[in-house]
Amino acid sequence: MAAVATCGGDAGSAGSAVATGSKSNVTSFQRRGPRASGTNDSGPRLVSITGTRPSVRNGQLLVSTGLPALDQLLGGGLAVGTVLLIEEDKYNIYSSLLFKYFLAEGIVNGHTLLVASANEDPANILQELPAPLLDDNCKKEFDEDVYNHKTPESNIKMKIAWRYQLLPKMEQIGPVSSSRFGHYYDASKRIPQELIEASKWHGFFLPEKISSTLKVEPCSLTHGYIKLLQFIQNIIYEEGFDGSNPQKKQKNILRIGIQNLGSPLWGDDICCTENGDSSHSLTKFLYVLRGLLRTSLSVCIITMPTHLIQNKAVIAHITNLSDIVVGLESFIGSERETNPLYKDYHGLIHIRQIPRLNNLVCDESDVKDLGFKLKRKLFTIELESGFASFHSAHF
């Protein structure tokens, strides 16, 4: 595929990157997850899908969220077959940015995309994706951008140990090559058109799909949700992501992105009233979606305006039916914008739930107070600290 060629990465190099990084025992190569039915999950198989890697802990297949900082907090990445629910910030600025990072990562890795939205045409969403930082000649610009934030003193050459001034002043990060797991994006530039054209994507724009008549009997789901589930199931079956189609055996990941789920534009009244008619529509949708994902090689990101949901008990149900739940809280317009404690950050990121898949333990990170800030080419997540950040790790 052309997208893969421009990345310079292919299944072989991804596999070898995994080989050097993993432990010596054979089990870390095995994909023991409940994905891809139709294949017997008894024998270990070497996985060679681009853009994936097995988890160090239990060999589960992971994909990158598009944000290496977030991957680290989630224990290495997003497990295939799971749902990442993002609780939108108030003005849907940063959540839509995370949504776009996820989709851009899919394009860079050559995954198939499925973009569903009720308010924006998926073709327009794809046009607005951030440009990936792939080549090495971007690295110079990238370093300059970060160093600009440092004080002038740091640019003074070290006089004592002249040899040391050649070493990088902080951890070597940034884009090295495009076959790595997780990429960096320039939020100020658009993704090159040829990358979009080379990628495979399916769009679900609700106003277009809703006009046709409904054939299945109503099961108290909103019409929009029924159509979306049918669309997703159709793609999964037709393109062989669940291994059941005898003609097509996919060796690729389907990245599903659903924007603003639960908003009134989907026909759901969960954000308008406390006990509406379709009060269980969204939870049934999430349940059937979970069933679809668990039996296919797909991964899903959903952004949801949970701050608008009137009935708080529903949020608890939604959290239980999702695998990973991340809440974003931006400081725009709130009193925290001028609070000196938070002046370095654009908002807070709350990791509300991490799944325990195929395991008794989960990869819970030790720190719970995390702030994020968006620079032009970097979305960093750091330990909140009013003073000098001792543990700040720029990913």
Added chain:
Amino acid sequence: MFPELNNLLNTTPDRAEQGKLTLLCDAKTDGSFLVHHFLSFYLKANCKVCFVALIQSFSHYNIVGQKLGVNLTMARERGQLVFLEGLKSAVDIFFQAQEKPHPLQFLREANAGNLKPLFEFVREALKPVDSGEAGWTYPVLLVDDLSVLLSLGLGAVAVLDFIHYCRATVCWELKGNVVVLVHDSGDVEDEENDILLNGLSHQSHLILRAEGLATGFCRDVHGQLRILWRRPSQSTSQRDQSLTYQYKIQDRSVSFFAKGMSPAVL
């Protein structure tokens, strides 16, 4: 199963009590480790187990079960385990009209349905077979978890009715056990969930409640387990016995210790 938990509950697979309803609940934490414990416990006790797994797939329980020493695939093949995979069934029901009634039929219904088909399924799965094959000791029904049924539109009363029917059949008629998991929503006002939880608490013989620590997240102590033994049928003149322990979940087991006695602290 976790040997330390067996010690705390004073049971072993050989001499477990029969005819009991055990309620597992979790508040502000994940109590699924208790489900894995009871699943492996009853399989090792040579019971016939009907597992209604609504929230995770079969291979999830299988992989964890292997860490705990039971093989679910083999148990299913030899008929010891009847596994209802809720997620897979939901996809089947939703996309294809079913000819015969399915245990999770309520997913297709527009109004709040009832769980009669699910009860029929359980009764069919656990009824004693007279063919004289490998005799299982007693039947066990395990449900993970009941709060999912509430979030899918069923009322608390429908779920309580289902449990009542199951108790009558499994606990009283067949002298088996029932173990269910319910999430406690805590300070969130979830009326239906509270009704369900309170109703089940009054009917249970044993309540295991996993709670997150009040002071927040800790790496060495993952939570607190409250164990409450009850006698629902007898008068309440005797005080129910209650114990509290803290626990830490590890890769293959869970270690329990008295409050404040975590090895990390001492």
